[in-house]
Amino acid sequence: MSEPRSIAPVDGKLGVLTVGLGAVATTLIAGVELAKRGLGKPFGSMTQLGTIRIGKRTDNDTRLIKDFVPLARLEDIVWGAWDVFPDDAYVSATRAGVLEQGRHIEAISDTLREIRPMRAAFERKYARNLTGEHTMGDVPKRAMLEAIRADINRFRDEKKVDRVVMIWCASTEIYIEPGPAHQSIESLEAAIDANDETISPSILYAYAALLERVPFANGSPNLAVDTPALRGYATAHNIPISGKDFKTGQTLMKTVLAPMVKARQLGVSGWYSTNILGNRDGEVLDAPENFKTKEESKLGVLEEILEPTKNPDLYGDIFHKVQINYYPPRGDNKEGWDNIDIFGWMGYDMQIKVNFLCRDSILAAPLALDLVLYSDLAQRAGLGGIQEWLSFYYKSPQVAPGLYPEHDLFIQLTKLKNTLRWMMGEDQITHLGREYYDEI
Numbered sequence: 001m002s003e004p005r006s007i008a009p010v011d012g013k014l015g016v017l018t019v020g021l022g023a024v025a026t027t028l029i030a031g032v033e034l035a036k037r038g039l040g041k042p043f044g045s046m047t048q049l050g051t052i053r054i055g056k057r058t059d060n061d062t063r064l065i066k067d068f069v070p071l072a073r074l075e076d077i078v079w080g081a082w083d084v085f086p087d088d089a090y091v092s093a094t095r096a097g098v099l100e101q102g103r104h105i106e107a108i109s110d111t112l113r114e115i116r117p118m119r120a121a122f123e124r125k126y127a128r129n130l131t132g133e134h135t136m137g138d139v140p141k142r143a144m145l146e147a148i149r150a151d152i153n154r155f156r157d158e159k160k161v162d163r164v165v166m167i168w169c170a171s172t173e174i175y176i177e178p179g180p181a182h183q184s185i186e187s188l189e190a191a192i193d194a195n196d197e198t199i200s201p202s203i204l205y206a207y208a209a210l211l212e213r214v215p216f217a218n219g220s221p222n223l224a225v226d227t228p229a230l231r232g233y234a235t236a237h238n239i240p241i242s243g244k245d246f247k248t249g250q251t252l253m254k255t256v257l258a259p260m261v262k263a264r265q266l267g268v269s270g271w272y273s274t275n276i277l278g279n280r281d282g283e284v285l286d287a288p289e290n291f292k293t294k295e296e297s298k299l300g301v302l303e304e305i306l307e308p309t310k311n312p313d314l315y316g317d318i319f320h321k322v323q324i325n326y327y328p329p330r331g332d333n334k335e336g337w338d339n340i341d342i343f344g345w346m347g348y349d350m351q352i353k354v355n356f357l358c359r360d361s362i363l364a365a366p367l368a369l370d371l372v373l374y375s376d377l378a379q380r381a382g383l384g385g386i387q388e389w390l391s392f393y394y395k396s397p398q399v400a401p402g403l404y405p406e407h408d409l410f411i412q413l414t415k416l417k418n419t420l421r422w423m424m425g426e427d428q429i430t431h432l433g434r435e436y437y438d439e440i
């Protein structure tokens, strides 16, 4: 046992600001509101349903995570959002078509109608397939930054919330290479004043959050908070940050299957992944400059798990392809196909086929909820900077410079739970287990 961390009490209300009030955000909000009223269960959420073992296997001490660590209660969450479209959460959830209208939208219609988005900090060049006009207008980046900060403070005052967390649930922006503007707060400040193109709205939201001491979680692959400037700022001011890109469908599968193949020393010659997706996210990703941001996030996973340079015979020559095709008839119900060409003993070839008929936002909403609650916990526990223990939720986990990200889902899970044990002063579970045999 070690000393538990000192964790500030969970009193009062938690304000959750979602950037974007689209499919994921409204599915998150509606799901939490339904769960609060006993009208649905928050399946998929570790903070609501997950358990954690404390001590040795023989201690028989397994608890609900929400009873083990002091998390904000769903009842204490207050919502706010920004969007490029003026639709309230009721209209937006209806339009997204994820949840059943009668059972899951009408049942909480009053609450959903009260959640009206604030005007978005947005420029068309970062997501050209979006036509909404509920924006701050064509104003300089400095003015956008200040307007986001003012929105955060007005939300705090009007809703009387004690703490705030911001989560990016807005569209994927065009691909931006980290460059000189992102290296330090000084260069970032200068670039904002110069209206530099490499300062996208997601960077402005992330910076505004940090300036207001609000933890920031990034559900998209956008650069946002993943720059030396903002990493440094978050660390120096002890504000939790995490990203990037919710790990929901195909990449979730990849980070389970690839470690399995590697664990058995099976080779891979090709991995072909394709998807059809018909929601607004799919429409935005239909623009090649936006898809490139997603592609980078999806492609990195295999290389980082399989480590071809360390295993050249097995993984030195893989053909890896990822495609997302916009196909409106399916809406939010994404279908993904993976064809994996593997080889085994003496080089004999085999194939694995995966056909995942998933529901994008149904998978993403519980991750968003957990990220909000864990980011708030991290803040109260005095843990600032990158929260690598939240890698479990992301396709491209943010890690300290010089570290490679850990993608294996089960290592990520072990790391997350060990972090919770460490916070609460309980022993780490290493799975060594010698003591059970030494005592016989």
Ligand SMILES: NC(=O)c1ccc[n+]([C@@H]2O[C@H](COP(=O)([O-])OP(=O)(O)OC[C@H]3O[C@@H](n4cnc5c(N)ncnc54)[C@H](O)[C@@H]3O)[C@@H](O)[C@H]2O)c1
Residues within 6 Å of the ligand: 019, 020, 021, 022, 023, 024, 025, 082, 083, 084, 085, 096, 120, 121, 122, 123, 127, 130, 132, 168, 169, 170, 171, 172, 201, 202, 219, 220, 221, 245, 246, 247, 248, 249, 279, 280, 281, 284, 359, 360, 361, 363, 364
């Ligand atoms: N659903 C999943 O499984 C999943 C998985 C991984 C990542 N993501 C990412 O999560 C994000 C949200 O996905 P979604 O399905 O809810 O998309 P969506 O298109 O339904 O919602 C995104 C919303 O963000 C708004 N928006 C765009 N730019 C904005 C800005 N600058 N400020 C405020 N609002 C802005 C859009 O108008 C839209 O309503 C996307 O970036 C997506 O790539 C989703």
